[in-house]
Amino acid sequence: MTAKQVFSSFLDLVFPCSCIGCGKEGIWLCAKCFDSIPTILANHCPFCEKKTLFGNTCDDCKNHHFLDGAISAIPYSNELVLSMIHSWKYDSVHQMTEYLARFVSQSVFRAQRRVKMRAQKFIEQGIQKTDINSFGSIPAILANMDILLQPIPLHPKKEKERGFNQAYALAKYIAQNFKTFHIIDIVERAKKTTAQATLSGTDRTINISNAFALNQKISVKHKHIVLVDDVITTASTSDECARLLKNAGCTSVWALTIAYGHPIKA
Numbered sequence: 001m002t003a004k005q006v007f008s009s010f011l012d013l014v015f016p017c018s019c020i021g022c023g024k025e026g027i028w029l030c031a032k033c034f035d036s037i038p039t040i041l042a043n044h045c046p047f048c049e050k051k052t053l054f055g056n057t058c059d060d061c062k063n064h065h066f067l068d069g070a071i072s073a074i075p076y077s078n079e080l081v082l083s084m085i086h087s088w089k090y091d092s093v094h095q096m097t098e099y100l101a102r103f104v105s106q107s108v109f110r111a112q113r114r115v116k117m118r119a120q121k122f123i124e125q126g127i128q129k130t131d132i133n134s135f136g137s138i139p140a141i142l143a144n145m146d147i148l149l150q151p152i153p154l155h156p157k158k159e160k161e162r163g164f165n166q167a168y169a170l171a172k173y174i175a176q177n178f179k180t181f182h183i184i185d186i187v188e189r190a191k192k193t194t195a196q197a198t199l200s201g202t203d204r205t206i207n208i209s210n211a212f213a214l215n216q217k218i219s220v221k222h223k224h225i226v227l228v229d230d231v232i233t234t235a236s237t238s239d240e241c242a243r244l245l246k247n248a249g250c251t252s253v254w255a256l257t258i259a260y261g262h263p264i265k266a
């Protein structure tokens, strides 16, 4: 336990928690506020925002990007989600991890159900089960296939400052909800970068290029990888990781995040 975490536990004892949405005492997020968060899974290309079925990267962007798509549970503009992420990341309210992971898991479950129903329709129409995945490029994560969850790593120095890596914490909780999800630790930070939130589009791509390296001890050949992070904005971080992973022989690389859109500057 870091000094920051000890201090945070001490604060919990002195000042009991209250719901971040309505202020109800004794809970970080009450059931009523949790249920009030609308699920609007991103259904657009993560690079140009053209409408696509599951958040797949569109055919045009596929020509100059590596990420196959992004599954995100909610727009970042939702006030409640915004406060949850903020208190989680910047005020180190670790209890938020469980709520946010539950929220992402529920969104994935719902999407998996929709894909299953769609597949059922295809089967009823006489299309072979083995051919279904080729329709509309269904991401492996929604087709209930084995996937490897790779949290986006923080630079060790930044992780020490913050006390935890939010992407690892989130991935750990999400993985507990799915039998087919396995966490891996193959991507590592190779250099310290400027916080992406402080930069605009092209600068983000330059800032993040060669920021990661692969730990070659694990083979990812022919595997489906899902990169986990809290928010996806320009997708340049995920795309840079996807570039490395695709070069190492991965079949597909998707991103899975709580929110999509533009976060406030920290």
Ligand SMILES: [Zn+2]
Pocket (backbone or CB within 6 Å): 019, 020, 021, 022, 023, 024, 029, 030, 031, 032, 033, 034
């Ligand atoms: Zn509440």
Ligand SMILES: [Zn+2]
Pocket (backbone or CB within 6 Å): 045, 046, 047, 048, 049, 050, 057, 058, 059, 060, 061, 062
């Ligand atoms: Zn696009």
